Amino acid sequence: MKETPQEKKIRQNLQESGISPQGFLGEDERHIHEIVATDLAVLERLGKTKEEIADRMEFFSQEAFSHYDGNVIIDQIYEIEYDTVRGKIPCPFDHPGLFRKGEITLNNLHKNLKISWTPLNIHMIRAHGFFEGKGAKHRLEPKDLIEILFK
Amino acid sequence: MLFGIINTVLIVSAISGILAFLLVIADLVFANYGECKITINDKKEVKVEGGDSLLSTLNENKIFLASACGGRGSCGFCRCKVTAGAGPILPTEKPFLSPQDIKDDFRLACQVKVKEDIKIEIPEDIFNIKKFKAKVSQIKDLTHDIKELHLQLLEPQEIDFKAGQYVQLQSNKYAKIKKSVSRAYSISSSPDKNKEIELIIRKVPDGICTTWVHEYLQEGEEVNFTGPFGDFYIRDSKADMIFIAGGSGKAPIKSMIEYLSKHKTERRMVYIFGARARKDLYYTEHFQNLEKQFPDFTYLPILSRPTAQCNWNGKCGYAPNYFDEFIKDPKNTEAYLCGSPGMIDAVEKGLKKKGVSSENIYYDKFA
Numbered sequence: 195m196k197e198t199p200q201e202k203k204i205r206q207n208l209q210e211s212g213i214s215p216q217g218f219l220g221e222d223e224r225h226i227h228e229i230v231a232t233d234l235a236v237l238e239r240l241g242k243t244k245e246e247i248a249d250r251m252e253f254f255s256q257e258a259f260s261h262y263d264g265n266v267i268i269d270q271i272y273e274i275e276y277d278t279v280r281g282k283i284p285c286p287f288d289h290p291g292l293f294r295k296g297e298i299t300l301n302n303l304h305k306n307l308k309i310s311w312t313p314l315n316i317h318m319i320r321a322h323g324f325f326e327g328k329g330a331k332h333r334l335e336p337k338d339l340i341e342i343l344f345k
Numbered sequence: 346m347l348f349g350i351i352n353t354v355l356i357v358s359a360i361s362g363i364l365a366f367l368l369v370i371a372d373l374v375f376a377n378y379g380e381c382k383i384t385i386n387d388k389k390e391v392k393v394e395g396g397d398s399l400l401s402t403l404n405e406n407k408i409f410l411a412s413a414c415g416g417r418g419s420c421g422f423c424r425c426k427v428t429a430g431a432g433p434i435l436p437t438e439k440p441f442l443s444p445q446d447i448k449d450d451f452r453l454a455c456q457v458k459v460k461e462d463i464k465i466e467i468p469e470d471i472f473n474i475k476k477f478k479a480k481v482s483q484i485k486d487l488t489h490d491i492k493e494l495h496l497q498l499l500e501p502q503e504i505d506f507k508a509g510q511y512v513q514l515q516s517n518k519y520a521k522i523k524k525s526v527s528r529a530y531s532i533s534s535s536p537d538k539n540k541e542i543e544l545i546i547r548k549v550p551d552g553i554c555t556t557w558v559h560e561y562l563q564e565g566e567e568v569n570f571t572g573p574f575g576d577f578y579i580r581d582s583k584a585d586m587i588f589i590a591g592g593s594g595k596a597p598i599k600s601m602i603e604y605l606s607k608h609k610t611e612r613r614m615v616y617i618f619g620a621r622a623r624k625d626l627y628y629t630e631h632f633q634n635l636e637k638q639f640p641d642f643t644y645l646p647i648l649s650r651p652t653a654q655c656n657w658n659g660k661c662g663y664a665p666n667y668f669d670e671f672i673k674d675p676k677n678t679e680a681y682l683c684g685s686p687g688m689i690d691a692v693e694k695g696l697k698k699k700g701v702s703s704e705n706i707y708y709d710k711f712a
Contacts, residue, residue, distance in 0.1 A: 263621065
């Protein structure tokens with residue numbers, strides 16, 4: 195698949211050392227559209243939209259942000275922890291705005307499953323349907339996310 | 346047939362070539378804005394070559410507006426009033442400007458192109474912001490993920506700042522990182538030491554600048570920074586003071602307390618430093634020594650999640666748990682806070698509940 199100049203710039207941003215030292219693609223060499231389309235197909239099969247996923251992640255993130263040191267338990271099911279670090283990061287897709295750094299970890303105590311994400315993950319899922327490439331540090335498997343985010 | 350195809354290819358190539366040539370000429374003619382004038386605060390005039398962004402043009406003329414994104418239009422820090430010559434607001438600026446900002450002529454300097462004479466209004470403090478070249482004279486480990494950096498100034502050789510302000514450190518290229526970035530760090534040393542500054546830098550996972558500082562930067566290397574920036578500084582009064590910080594938020598508070606120590610303040614002060622575990626505490630002995638130098642200063646490190654291995658006999662919990670004990674006269678208390686948004690929000694709420702006026706609460710919230 196050919197790349198437009200804009201897509202080329204986005205790919206450069208997503209690669210290691212573009213915006214973050216580790217990048218967002220991991221070892222994934224597929225075209226960005228292919229990565230997105232594959233993950234969105236998984237969501238469709240499981241009956242969820244990217245907006246529903248992002249909303250749920252946002253809900254847990256806001257709970258953690260509003261707590262003194264980012265540690266909170268909800269409904270005796272979800273334990274959320276936010277490791278705060280200073281700084282913000284831009285969207286590799288060149289959207290305006292900056293996103294908080296730091297990592298939110300959600301532990302589903304009933305299912306004994308744990309997953310971590312960054313505020314930028316939420317934006318990239320909602321706005322671009324991008325869950326990061328296979329092998330990337332913050333790659334989120336749509337199936338795992340659904341399993342853990344919804345009771 | 347073959348001749349016809351070759352003929353068509355040649356004609357198309359010739360037309361493309363002519364169009365490309367015309368575009369180059371048009372760019373040279375129409376994008377050449379010549380000399381333009383920037384009038385600053387109705388009193389200072391700077392003659393510049395047009396064509397670049399207002400932010401870059403001001404930087405070239407040694408006027409430094411804050412910017413955390415290097416002019417990409419993604420941080421909004423370079424907001425300034427442009428009262429004439431800015432052209433229409435771009436879609437890239439709108440997310441950073443409220444309707445009132447637009448009414449008040451605020452623009453993002455990185456998105457405004459200098460094409461004609463421009464009038465801007467900027468705070469006078471900005472003229473004190475300079476670009477500095479410095480030598481890394483010392484790098485010290487404070488905790489498992491926090492380093493203290495000493496920068497000896499080379500050019501200019503002195504800096505004038507207020508305790509609590511920050512600088513923007515410019516990273517060098519390293520490993521696969523092919524571009525430098527600028528990041529804001531509070532100065533942790535006192536303004537009385539004006540030939541050197543100290544910074545406290547916590548390693549941010551995936552952070553381009555902090556990875557450079559923690560893994561690549563060596564003592565003896567030269568670095569660049571701009572500053573000072575920020576309006577988080579000590580207010581001149583006789584009120585009691587409560588300082589509250591967490592993590593690398595200790596930097597501006599250290600600068601403030603060392604400044605107050607040097608100037609022999611008699612104000613009543615308490616400093617609550619919150620950390621999760623004992624391994625996150627640092628400068629404890631330093632502040633315990635400072636306690637002895639003031640007539641009325643208490644340093645209170647508290648842990649929110651001490652483990653058995655911590656072997657911690659000190660205070661536990663969160664800062665607001667100790668307000669009743671340490672805030673004696675809320676109406677006459679100023680609070681200086683530095684830390685995560687969650688911490689700042691919770692502490693601010695607790696201070697107001699205790700009776701501290703919101704006008705007397707100053708903070709540097711981790712962005």
